[in-house]
Amino acid sequence: MKDSLLPDELVNKAREVVEANRKLGRRIAVAESCTGGLVSAALTEIAGSSDVFEAGYVTYSNAAKLSQLKVSEEVVETFGAVSVATAWAMARGALAASDADVAVAITGIAGPGGGTAQKPVGTVVFARARRAADAREIVADVKEFGDLGRGGVRLQAALCALELLMPVSDAPGP
Secondary structure (H helix, E strand, O other), X not given: OOOOOOOHHHHHHHHHHHHHHHHHOOOEEEEEOOOOOHHHHHHHOOOOHHHOEEEEEEOOOHXXXXXXXXXXXXXXXXXXXXXXXXXXXXXXXXXXXXXXXXXXXXXXOOOOOOOXXXXXXXEEEEEEEEOOOOOOOOEEEEEEOOOOOHHHHHHHHHHHHHHHOOOOOOOOOO
């Protein structure tokens, strides 16, 4: 029997993230919506991940985003749950709620329903916030994965989130 429940490519990427952040002594947190804890699960598949993994927040509902990560109701109502503004607020909220040095947030539409003409199934928004960064530094991106099926969208979103947790060579501080 295989040692991991998750796809090899996801576990291998999580291993890279854990090892790279361990070398820097950097703690990480994740705020997940459409991935439902998949990124956190991938990180914790790695033995010794507790050296770097501080916290994972699964805030699937808007109410959870507001209560757990302190995303403002105005942001969600104005821009929607799947938006750069909400993802950025989720990442900042994960930093505020934890002792992590960096946090990544993921929010999107995995499908099969829930998509619109403006935000079709497969739309996922990511944001990364660093504790030591200037408050005006916003690292966020919208990806259109297309309708890969629910599992496919979630896998691609998790892989992208893990990539955002890799240290950036030109970034000052943790």
